[in-house]
Amino acid sequence: MKSLPLLVGLGALTAASSVFAWDYVLLDTDKAAQNQQITSQQLGVKTDKPFTVTMRTLHGGRQEGVSIIDIDNGTMKLSVVPTRGMNVLQASVGDVRMGWDSPVKDVVNPAFIELNGRGGLGWLEGFNELVARCGYEWVGHPGMDNGELLTLHGRAANIPASKVTLQIDEKPPYAIRLKGELKEQAFKKVDFSVQTELVTEPGSTSFSLNDTLTNNGDYPKEYQALYHSNFSTPFLEQGARFEAPVKQVSPFNDKAKGDLGDWQTYRAPTSDYDETVYNIVPYGDAKGDTLTVLHNKAGSLGVSVGFNTKQLPVFSLWKNTDTKGQGYVTGLEPGTSFSYNRRFQRPLNLVPTIAPKEQRQFQISYSLLADKGAVDKALGQVKHIQDGRETEVRKEPLVDLTKEQ
């Protein structure tokens, strides 16, 4: 335990020193979000890379009242949005930016979004994040299921976080943990909570999400999760490649059939391309761990997205290589499910159930691959996990969408 003389006078900050970490409550029932900053210097932490965590509030437009938490770990700068499901707005190392340029420029307060608008596509009015949580009652395209309109990708990205806390380990490597709880609750319908966690370390070019879904209810409930992780330039470009240990790949729909031969490579920004989506069943290693990689054409810069196939057994590759203005972006999307409406996924056994009081963990790690060495090392891991196993390339979509009414 450590005394915190440097915190005297910080006012808004309440630091509780636990055995292992400094704890700050940034937002809670009786504590409003407010502009504040916590620095390694204040904590008396000597690291090669001084770090800073800053909380601020946005104003104007549809972003009125939105909270942002900026974490600068000394090397990587991350922005997290408590008001929008603890989504990761962006991350950057120097001038290399993970994330993308959506036409949506505001960080939109969910108070101003009707998810049921636009035929269930209201979610698109706020979509601009590097990582947007999808779930947890459902994910996928809008449409009727059990007599109810399921809106695009569920509610998680538009649930403001309840209690938000920051923990900083007191010992090297001084891990920085930002936690926020999402409550997805409706009488008779659902009683989920999701304890989200983002972890990074001073000087690191990686961060991890470590989410725990709890079914607080007394009944088993269907659930779905999908981590919509979106990248653009400098990773995405003509000739950029996606690599993963693949057991099965199939086109999402008829449109994607046409480009199936090139499913692992990307186009330049292409007018009228819209999007193609490929459904992937990845291989994991003995523990289920797997790794997916996006790298530029030269193989000199990339990102990896790692996850566990026992937690998130399938993966959607979203290739939205339309024009820059329309949103030149690819989504690497580990999930319990693909992006079909829930009613199409039950026959695929991709609508799992969570028993009363049970929990599910979803852990995803994001790393910048800053040079050819890092890219090659990650591609080596992919090959190692594939381990010579076969890849089934299905020519037809798993779902006959023409049966949709």
Added chain:
Amino acid sequence: MKSLPLLVGLGALTAASSVFAWDYVLLDTDKAAQNQQITSQQLGVKTDKPFTVTMRTLHGGRQEGVSIIDIDNGTMKLSVVPTRGMNVLQASVGDVRMGWDSPVKDVVNPAFIELNGRGGLGWLEGFNELVARCGYEWVGHPGMDNGELLTLHGRAANIPASKVTLQIDEKPPYAIRLKGELKEQAFKKVDFSVQTELVTEPGSTSFSLNDTLTNNGDYPKEYQALYHSNFSTPFLEQGARFEAPVKQVSPFNDKAKGDLGDWQTYRAPTSDYDETVYNIVPYGDAKGDTLTVLHNKAGSLGVSVGFNTKQLPVFSLWKNTDTKGQGYVTGLEPGTSFSYNRRFQRPLNLVPTIAPKEQRQFQISYSLLADKGAVDKALGQVKHIQDGRETEVRKEPLVDLTKEQ
């Protein structure tokens, strides 16, 4: 009239002394809700039971910005939610709590609810109150009526109160009155206002609602009102009973037919029970006053809900004796109407009309029956009102719901 030297320095409080009462504006167009407290001590009131009224604001999650007014009358503690239709969140005397445990834990700001979501069941995302106002354009189950989707139980519970005032009588028994106005207005559609009032007295174990609906418009309008009053343990338990002077009782739907024989008693928390609802036409006394009672199995603890059958001629008994986690709760619901969609209630003559500039009053009193004596006394009143008159037990629902399309 009384001078208020003790209020000097309270800052936010503006007390205007009228002939009979201290008046405080807690919220108005030019006055934001803020943390504040008014106490009997400040007022120089000497009562056996000192009282306190506190205003606070909730933060985080979907409750961001929600105002709560806590009234501690010295014996009973009440929490009222201006941001949610002046609903009564809960009331308690010692460790006896009126109210229930909904899966919805936040006190949800209506800004985050789409009432039209979930096929018109969006209301369920905020439902957790002891008393939730339903109305006033309509109440009842979602469904189409006149080409419009009527959402569950109308808008009242999700209308933030405009001007909120606190009045405390200057003379014994120093009645405490909390008022808040709800505006239910849409061009060409509706021009209602509801002056809500909650009244209690220092040391009392009762409170009353005294609402006045005004049709400010120039045309007669249909209206409906229902006071969704919800109780759980320690009143609700296996063998708990409901008593009222009953002229007619009928099952709400086919499901309720099965339990009709036991309509007045309750089950323990029962897995997969969901709910049964009974439609009741109560008898009133010569003035129309009536009393309904819920008491535990031993008859040693209960609550009574009193109202006037000229104001609120029908009553729904909602028996949601599912598991505790799902929401173990019963609703005692006096209303102008049952809980059917409005289109089913017109043929039952349960969709009244309010003429231009007319008003309707809805007065409901809630009392804790703290011991067997109090329970027995209330049951005596019920019997007195029944006065030996017959109870018609209808075996079939009043409405053929299979005709719903």
Added chain:
Amino acid sequence: MKSLPLLVGLGALTAASSVFAWDYVLLDTDKAAQNQQITSQQLGVKTDKPFTVTMRTLHGGRQEGVSIIDIDNGTMKLSVVPTRGMNVLQASVGDVRMGWDSPVKDVVNPAFIELNGRGGLGWLEGFNELVARCGYEWVGHPGMDNGELLTLHGRAANIPASKVTLQIDEKPPYAIRLKGELKEQAFKKVDFSVQTELVTEPGSTSFSLNDTLTNNGDYPKEYQALYHSNFSTPFLEQGARFEAPVKQVSPFNDKAKGDLGDWQTYRAPTSDYDETVYNIVPYGDAKGDTLTVLHNKAGSLGVSVGFNTKQLPVFSLWKNTDTKGQGYVTGLEPGTSFSYNRRFQRPLNLVPTIAPKEQRQFQISYSLLADKGAVDKALGQVKHIQDGRETEVRKEPLVDLTKEQ
């Protein structure tokens, strides 16, 4: 350039002196709306009519958090609502008020409105302005188009303005310009921004809107705009008249056919009248400029609405001469389009397209005609523009609404 010693101590105000104007940022991403005032006296401006600009915030009810900017130019008082699309709430000169009395009394925060509610008529829950911007993805009555429910009159009136600035020219006539940006953005759907501007001058009885719509996207997009400009007494009364240079007039629907003979005159408040609407194609002068006039029966008081037919080629005359309580009001509505659902307007060639990065300007000027001389002068302009050209009076609506399903 001018030094601003008088601004020292204003705190919240940041005045940047440009070559031509004082610039104040009233609202921006990092600047919350707050109560503040800017006066000609502070600026050291000597005008016959001292002016004042005030920003304030509303509380309570569904107007919680709404910002209002009041401009008193010394003669005319204007209220603009940044939270509601920079709509003009009202304008008045002495006791003559431009605007009307809607049953909607709150200035409703869009966070509390479901535009998709009431079958797409949710917009009516906030409608009470003198000028409500309609557009820009669509305008018109709710209904399905391309598989999506288009809600009444689009989103503009319910988009909170992003960066809001006030500019005051440093030289006579010291024009006062209030600007606010509206972002209408949804991934894959739309990427519009609208730079709104309201201009008035000290001592003037006029104001102008000068809006610039930009399609930031990479694809051509359909758009529509309509300026819903609403007036009541003292202009509107029995025998009041509407005058404009008219090329074609037609009834909006069958109901309006009945009153076609009297389309230019108004009734007294009339029970059960509801509304009639006339579709007008105005003539413009050589530059396309045109003028429309509403004046009282005596011709001694009126308002003019001027616009350019190249920007806004059509005009809806909305005659809602129902009772005062229901809303006794007429709308003078220049637009790209009439008020039919968008799907009906394509065959009329009233759904224009805006190319990528292109802009469209919409300029409308509103003037009080304070006496008979001013009214006569405006009517002379109307006659001058008409220039003896014929008016086609069509007896049938342009659209067969019975084909609506």
